Amino acid sequence: MIVFINGEFLPLEQARVSPLDRGFLFGDGVYEVIPAYAGQLFRIEQHLQRLQNSLDAVRMANPYSSRQWLNILWELMSQQDYDNHLIYLQVTRGADDHRSHAIPVNIEPTVFVMSSRLKTEPATTHHPGAHTITREDSRWRHCDVKAVTLLANVLLRQQAIDQQCEETFLVCDGQVTEGAASNIFIVRDRALFTPPKGPMLLPGVTRDLILEIAEDIDFPCQERTVSTHDLLAADEVWFTSSSREIVPVISVDGQQIGSGTPGAVWHKFISAFDHYKENIKERKQATGQRTAASAQ
Numbered sequence: 333m334i335v336f337i338n339g340e341f342l343p344l345e346q347a348r349v350s351p352l353d354r355g356f357l358f359g360d361g362v363y364e365v366i367p368a369y370a371g372q373l374f375r376i377e378q379h380l381q382r383l384q385n386s387l388d389a390v391r392m393a394n395p396y397s398s399r400q401w402l403n404i405l406w407e408l409m410s411q412q413d414y415d416n417h418l419i420y421l422q423v424t425r426g427a428d429d430h431r432s433h434a435i436p437v438n439i440e441p442t443v444f445v446m447s448s449r450l451k452t453e454p455a456t457t458h459h460p461g462a463h464t465i466t467r468e469d470s471r472w473r474h475c476d477v478k479a480v481t482l483l484a485n486v487l488l489r490q491q492a493i494d495q496q497c498e499e500t501f502l503v504c505d506g507q508v509t510e511g512a513a514s515n516i517f518i519v520r521d522r523a524l525f526t527p528p529k530g531p532m533l534l535p536g537v538t539r540d541l542i543l544e545i546a547e548d549i550d551f552p553c554q555e556r557t558v559s560t561h562d563l564l565a566a567d568e569v570w571f572t573s574s575s576r577e578i579v580p581v582i583s584v585d586g587q588q589i590g591s592g593t594p595g596a597v598w599h600k601f602i603s604a605f606d607h608y609k610e611n612i613k614e615r616k617q618a619t620g621q622r623t624a625a626s627a628q
């Protein structure tokens with residue numbers, strides 16, 4: 333597998349990072365996960381903007397312009413033998429010659445980018461629905477920053493895996509914030525709800541697209557707090573992310589959600605989402621070119 337590291341495209345086995353890298357020592361870095369369908373980067377402006385926001389929040393300079401990032405991502409994709417990508421991009425503060433909490437001046441950031449094959453199912457495919465759990469949100473208070481410091485998320489997600497579940501929903505003061513690696517939506521009385529943006533959740537790019545779809549298809553949708561009671565009483569629950577798209581939930585903490593199968597509103601939205609993706613692919617066929625597809 334060819335990856336990008338610090339200005340070079342190399343086989344993964346040859347990619348090296350210093351043990352003094354602050355990403356390794358302190359989790360001092362930020363990242364993005366960006367899907368590409370048929371070689372078309374999905375909502376790339378939004379991902380690059382969120383990367384910029386994360387870098388600003390942790391006082392790091394962006395090592396590349398948007399144009400340079402695009403060239404790196406396009407080149408990386410061209411080196412793979414598949415068309416649907418999940419791109420992982422990480423920028424850490426880099427390596428000093430000693431370990432100190434103080435932020436060093438004049439060190440080069442470490443930039444690592446890799447692609448893996450993105451597996452996606454068309455909307456028509458039967459989805460069995462996901463089992464999930466809830467846990468107290470033990471993360472820091474800057475969850476809107478996409479930081480590589482993910483130990484709490486890892487441990488919280490693992491608790492779901494230990495129970496043969498797929499996601500852990502995080503609860504802070506009785507309110508559900510998001511999933512360990514996803515955002516949350518609930519449907520109640522034919523309206524869609526998702527918690528408002530703020531320091532306790534990541535502003536998901538998929539989340540924003542769902543809000544846009546709701547507006548486009550005139551489906552009632554509101555950003556408001558979701559209590560654990562709202563969650564369990566919901567007709568439908570979904571979680572969303574760039575890697576999983578929109579996942580229908582059929583149980584939370586062993587309690588059935590709605591009818592115990594993916595709901596009608598989920599079907600509506602996953603079809604619209606697929607349609608959105610198809611538009612991007614068609615645009616590529618029509619132009620025969622790669623574009624920074626955000627399909628606005």
Ligand code: PDD
Pocket residue numbers: 365485510511512513514515533534535536537538539572573574575
């Ligand atoms: N995670 N909230 C958290 C905590 C996440 O880690 C993610 C995604 C999301 C959804 O964001 P988006 O729709 O932009 O992917 C919400 C990625 C996929 C990851 O860490 O692998």
